[in-house]
Amino acid sequence: MAEITASLVKELREKTGAGMMDCKRALGETEGNLEEAVDWLRKKGLAAAAKKAGRVAAEGLVAVATAATAGSVVEVNSETDFVARNDRFQAFATHAAELALTTGGDVEALKQAQFPGTGRTVGDELTNLVATIGENMNLRRAARLSVADGVVASYVHSALAPSLGKIGVLVALESTGDKERLEQLGRQIAMHIAAARPDALDIADVDSSALDRERNVLAEQARASGKPEEIISKMVEGRLRKYYEEVVLLEQTFVIDGENKVRKVVETVAKEIGAPVAVKGFVRFTLGEGIEKDEGDFAAEVAAVRGS
Known part of the structure; x- marks a missing residue:
């Protein structure tokens, strides 16, 4: 055996x-x-x-849950957008996000957690939904943020129901200041992240390989101008600042006011509440990102069925 x-x-x-x-x-x-x-x-x-189980599941929902100093976000996939509007599917996504407040970003641990009111695990409840609803489904990923003191704020874009939609964002703000004002700031930054799609929190967090690739591209572009190498170096550094303004959250122009950098907005709120405010992290989940969808020819499929 x-x-x-x-x-x-x-x-x-x-x-x-x-x-x-x-x-x-x-x-x-x-x-x-x-x-x-x-x-x-x-x-x-x-x-x-x-x-x-073999069908591509790239639709579904992103769900968020927050509880004071912690927040979680999960992505639950289905084959069609229609299922995302099913009450049982929505309830499953909501409970999964709430459970992820405890289990964190470990999807396997989340699948082993007890699903409320069923006597089944989260994984078994999902299997039961597959059999009941009739589509392949997948609990794809999860993430959790927390702070010692402050708030974890959330925002859901294209919401189908409270805390359920196509894009889910968490923002962790650490501060001893007024929590209501922090929550307001956190939600605004989360909305900004949903729209601006930053890759990193601060300049120091930018992926080194991505930075090297960008620097090489900018250097080649600058050399095409025929300038001397010492001038090229300054050109590259100047263009890198523009690059940071595109991909780094704290360097981006705040979409809410269209003028100040996010870093400046955070500093201004810190002065208002009389306590330092630190953005400790963010998470942005977009439904189906990175999943290779089946773009089959529907007309050809119909013709094949008719001819079979």
């Missing part, structure tokens, strides 16, 4: 969408044979999940 390893259980879960305990049981019943275990799960009523 083949050894039933954690990696084998994980592979079966990814292949079928079934719960961990069901996968372990299936592998035990089939002496570790992966394909037979898939069939075993299908015979036990998980056929719907198993059949749909």
